[in-house]
Structures are given as C-alpha cells and as structure tokens.
Amino acid sequence: MQRKKPDVDVILDILEATLAAKPASTFTASLLQQYRERGGLSKKQLEGLYNKASKVPAVTETKLATLEAIILKKHTRHRSPLPQATPLFTKDEEAGNLINAILEKYPQHKRVLFFKANYDNNKPISVTEKEELKRFHKLLIEK
Known part of the structure; x- marks a missing residue:
C-alpha cells in the first residue's frame, strides 16, 4: 500500500494512543506487534481497533474518521452459500x-x-x- 505521506501513520498513532490509555490490553498490544511486523492489519482487526479506540478519549475524531475510511476501503470477503446436495444416483x-x-x-x-x-x-x-x-x-x- 502506497501512502501519500509516509511520515503520517494514523493506524500506528491510534494503536499507540489506545495502548497508552489501556496498557493492560493484550488485544491492542498484539495488534501493535502485528502491525509493526507485517505493516498492516486485516479488516476485522481494524474494526476491533476502531471499537477499542472509540472508547479512548485521547484519540481524536479525525483519526477515528480516517480509520473508518481505511476500514471501508478494505475488501470484504463473502462466502457463497453451499450448493444444494444432489444424490449421486437417480433411479431410472x-x-x-x-x-x-x-x-x-x-x-x-x-x-x-x-x-x-x-x-x-x-x-x-x-x-x-x-x-x-x-x-x-x-x-x-x-x-
């Protein structure tokens, strides 16, 4: 993913702010570790981060709005329903x-x-x- 301003990292800022507000949160700590190792998070992980960060007063509304835009931009995978089971053999x-x-x-x-x-x-x-x-x-x- 190419960013327009590489020095601005909203996700990292939100992760650090939520971890500073709640240092005992293992979920946020693991997200921060994964983000540093892999350079990104999945849509579900970002949604979980958004839920945690929306409860922290240190995170500004603009950063939350940016995070929400990033979540909406990510692709959602949909599984197609299984086809109806047909019998292997039909009697003549x-x-x-x-x-x-x-x-x-x-x-x-x-x-x-x-x-x-x-x-x-x-x-x-x-x-x-x-x-x-x-x-x-x-x-x-x-x-």
Missing part, C-alpha cells in the same frame, strides 16, 4: 417399471433378477442393459 423409473412388470409374470427369471439386484443396490443400469430389459419385456409381456 422406466427400468424399474420394466423389471417389476417382467418379475410379476416370471418371478424366477435370472437375468431380470440380476437387473433387479443392481437396481435395488443403486447401481446404474447401462444403455445396453436397458435395451435388453425392453427386449425381454417385448418378448415376454407384449406377446
């Missing part, structure tokens, strides 16, 4: 109807029983298996 109703229709008439049909086991275990039925089911239905039911 047409295949289920074909399986049930065939098994009503021929309950011991081994290939269709195999398809039913796969269908009940939520395993996807491929296109070729579905065609085979349609062919069985046509041969056995629609005579």
